[in-house]
Amino acid sequence: MIFATVRPTLKRVALIPGSRDGQVASTAFCILRSVPEKLNNQFLYYSLLTEDFTARMENLQRGASYPAVSDGNILEQEILLPPLPEQQAIAGVLSKLQEAVETRDKIIATLKELKAATLAKLFREGLRGEPLKETEIGEIPESWEVVPLKEVVELQRGFDLPSRLRKAGNVPVVSSSGVTGTHESAMVKGPGVVTGRYGTLGQVFYVEEDFWPLNTTLFAKDFKGNNPLFVSYLLQTLQMGDHNDKSAVPGVNRNSLHIIPVGKPSIEEQIAIGASLRAIEMRISLTEAERDLANRLFASMLHLLMTGELRVNLQ
DSSP states (O other), X not given: OXXXXXXXXXXXXXXXXXXXXXXXXOTTEEEXXXXXXXXXXXXXXXXXXXXHHHHHHHHHOBOSSSOBOOHHHHHTOOOOOOOHHHHHHHHHHHHHHHHHHXXXXXXXXXXXXXXXXXXXXXXXXXXXXXXXXXXXXXXXXXXXXXXXXXXTOEEEEOBOOXXXXXXXXXXXXXXXXXXXXXXXXXXXXXXXXXXXXXXXXXXXXXXXXXXXXXXXXXEEEEOTTSOHHHHHHHHHTSOGGGGBOOSSSOBBOHHHXXXXXXXXXXXXXXXXXXXXXXXXXXXXXXXXXXXXXXXXXXXXXXXXXXXTSSOOOOO
């Protein structure tokens, strides 16, 4: 097992399988080997992940730019040591919970890849399987038009709202990185679409309810009769970082965006495309919620089991 001695509070701990025997580790890691007759290796791993151990490392670390602890700091720490069968049982419970988190992380990554592939396919081929035609933006379905973006959506800069002026409410406040707070009143009726004007260039957010877009964003002022959900995905296909104002603090230039040629299908196909992609996103959100719940359960059980507040029934 290795434990990162630089920035030790980041919990960079890894179990090294026997198949990796004989490998070389950086000097920035402390190598730990348990005595099998006394200490289960996985139990030691989870001991190093506890908040108590992390707090001790925080008190011991030295240095400003690269806070670190020594191997001696780690090796001199005391840990609670139940009987070996109980160590094995505790490690088994925590391992199952950790696997649940990792499984959902893999599912989320796969779903995000699926969404990206589906997004590219639908905006190239559409949903109807019709023949394609060559245009200035590449191949698109025969029935689609090529129009400047301004004929699909009009974008406008958001509105100032310093944190000190925000009042308690349920209206989402949307920045260039997404929803970052709430306020008592809205500036824009939902559903709406927001993209980063400064900071996070090119991220696009679909907001179902009324909201307040901050001045670091561009929001859809007018959808020109198009489907808002479709427009949100259309904007995701654009390389917005290529259309910044080239200033010291680069931002998206909406006038440059408005003249970008894009493919425009019928409203019926827009709705169908939006629904198809939204279904994948909803599955991603659901799996992320499951992952977060599993993470919280793992953290709770880690504390309870490693402090002895909860014991494992060995019968």
